[in-house]
Amino acid sequence: MNTPDSIPSHISKADWKRLYNRSVSERRWSTYTLWVGVIIVLVTTILSLAAPLSGIDPTEADLTQVLLPPSWEHPFGTDDVGRDIFTRVLYAGRLDLTFGVVTTYISLVIGLVLGALAGYFGGLLDTIVMRAVDLVISFPFIVLILAITAITGPGLLGAYVGVLAVSWALYARLTRGEMLALREKQYIMNAQTLGYSAWRIIFVHSIPNLLRSNLVFSMSDIVLNILTLASLSYLGLGVSPPTPEWGEIVAQGQRSLRTAWWISTLPGLVIVLVGVGFSLIGDGLADRLSEDGGGAS
């Protein structure tokens, strides 16, 4: 599109060259960061899935190997009952990554459908859905989730229910806003003129277009949901010991923080790494899926 032979007359050739090069390098940079994100997420997922192949039990204590600092044999060291932290972190990854992905995409589907229906039909349905959204969004999310764990009792179930109860709302608000704009688009009106059913217009013609921004947002939502599970477990209200979970491992390490810094800090670094990975994918998707097809294409 922006080939140098279509330079607007008031821009000098040198300036154009400079701007053109900058936009190309920016696009290349955003591709790099997207791939870095994909690699981080893939590597952690594969390592977590492959965790049982190591043959090390993540919950079995070994009192001859207590509080060993990181080494080749134990990359993240061992904890106060001699468990290998690296193995525990990998096993925890199975639980945390599953939690992040499952809660995020169930909420996405719920929010997407509710938001699209509310935006398309308007009226009473819209009012009810949006009041519920306002209510959920205005609450401090952790208070709502804690209240739900108070009902269900501590455990993974409460964490799933709590996070699902909260995180659909942002997708619903996002989708409803876009649906309002989409409803006025020519091709949707054409579909209405052709007498297509509302069901067909919403699910076949609208939702594929509404998915884009929801998918971008879902990447930071995965990070938030994993962090929420980790926080709950850290507080003793999520996954309970000895089941390995990232927040639980950090919490267990707090007891020996003075003598063994590695138990809490290294697993936390893995959480940060995974979070950065998902965020980079989200940024990359945002650049590529934006309406004009990305800055410099």
Place this chain on the structure above:
Amino acid sequence: MSVLIYMSRRIIQSIPVLIAVTLIAFSLIHLVPGDPVRLMLGIRASDEAVAILREQLGLDKPLPQQYIDFVVNAVRLDFGQSLFLRAPINELIAARAKNSLSLLVFSVLVSLLIAVPLALLAAVQRNRPADHLVRLFTTITFAMPAFWTALLLVLIFGLRLRLFPTSGLGRGPAEYLISLTLPSITIGFYLAPVLLRSLRASLIETLSAEFIEAARARGLSEGRVLFKHVLRNSLIAMITVLGVNIGFLISGAVVIENVFSIPGMGSLMVTSIVARDYPVVVALTLVFGVAVIFVNLLVDLSYAILDPRIRL
């Protein structure tokens, strides 16, 4: 006059949300599977003790009556007794609210201190290396679990350098502030990336506004333009971003109070859930919900005063 109309309309709008919050808090104890009274007293409690507590909590009355009693008592700030801590709940909350509030105010200051200069740098240096570095900072801090950041700070500044206490609150005013420093820095880093993203966008918008160009054309120095014109006009954006994220901020504080054993409302909530002290959980859910509604109301009302255009 128009300010008064705007304010009263906004206040009326918040009533349905307020009612919904009371309904959520009220229904909590009724959604507990099984008998909440038995869960609170333990399996070995006698039938008599269970009946007495049920009557005390008013759980033997019809539901609508219970709800009305709940709202009336809540308006009078009477939430009943904590079974576990053996004290009136309103006194328990009042004693802790001061600590939570101090922590929140301190944290907001820290996060603004981090977010505003970085957002300004990123907006001015848009799409240049400095902007990318700020973006990297945002991405990393966003992924940092708050409790983990807290432990890192404790490890470095508490245990190694011994500059700050690692848990609890100091008695005198100076010690009090010192003991809130690490928790506030933690929450500051937790909130900053969220603020930074919105602030950068709004600053970029302000920077390209016509009155900024006009100020430059009048020959004002770049520093004067930035600090006098851009930042002042971004004040509304700052208040909005803070208002929108007040729930996020409180969520961070709830977790961090527990890490540093600060006797606040968040740590009270967690201990009450573990102890199955349902009346306290109900009261705190209500108080947190109402507090957020109140802050959002204040934010909206402050627009009316700061920006005359909104009243129209």
